[in-house]
Amino acid sequence: DAGVIQSPRHEVTEMGQEVTLRCKPISGHNSLFWYRQTMMRGLELLIYFNNNVPIDDSGMPEDRFSAKMPNASFSTLKIQPSEPRDSAVYFCASNTGEVGGELFFGEGSRLTVL
């Protein structure tokens, strides 16, 4: 079975540009999570969805960040405009939505903003 699929795996962009990260969760999973990982702050939860509905976006750092989940098999995380401090690895994870269920992570998108 395919796992969580993220794209792009690597992105290098210049400050001010728009960045769109994509995620396809595991088929049948009802919950989707976006995390950001840096050396300084570790793995931070940005936003999570349940049945395509955003439940908690309190981790989204600024209005420059937005996330959507138009259907059960696709989500995007957009940064506009990007800044150098946004450089990080962005992980998408999904699970079945059951209480206490394991999270399954994608391979991550490594973003570098120059």
Add this chain to the structure above:
Amino acid sequence: RKEVEQDPGPFNVPEGATVAFNCTYSNSASQSFFWYRQDCRKEPKLLMSVYSSGNEDGRFTAQLNRASQYISLLIRDSKLSDSATYLCVPSPAGTYKYIFGTGTRLKVLA
């Protein structure tokens, strides 16, 4: 107090040694817990789940102390391949908010 706290390490241990990490959590309502392993430049992967007082899987043992609100991970007979960062995360109580600790880095030395 942070929701989840871990000693960042690194823990440098020789091959064959036994090493233990602790993870403290603040939400006493959490019922289950997970240890994830993350290799350098890779995604976190589930190592072990803890639903009651503890769990054992080969060389790995996880123990839960609800009174003191911490979980521990014990690795016996360390292998070079155990070198990684170990992240703990309590299962969210009443929400879907999985908050990870910052992780403990382990280096097993030849």
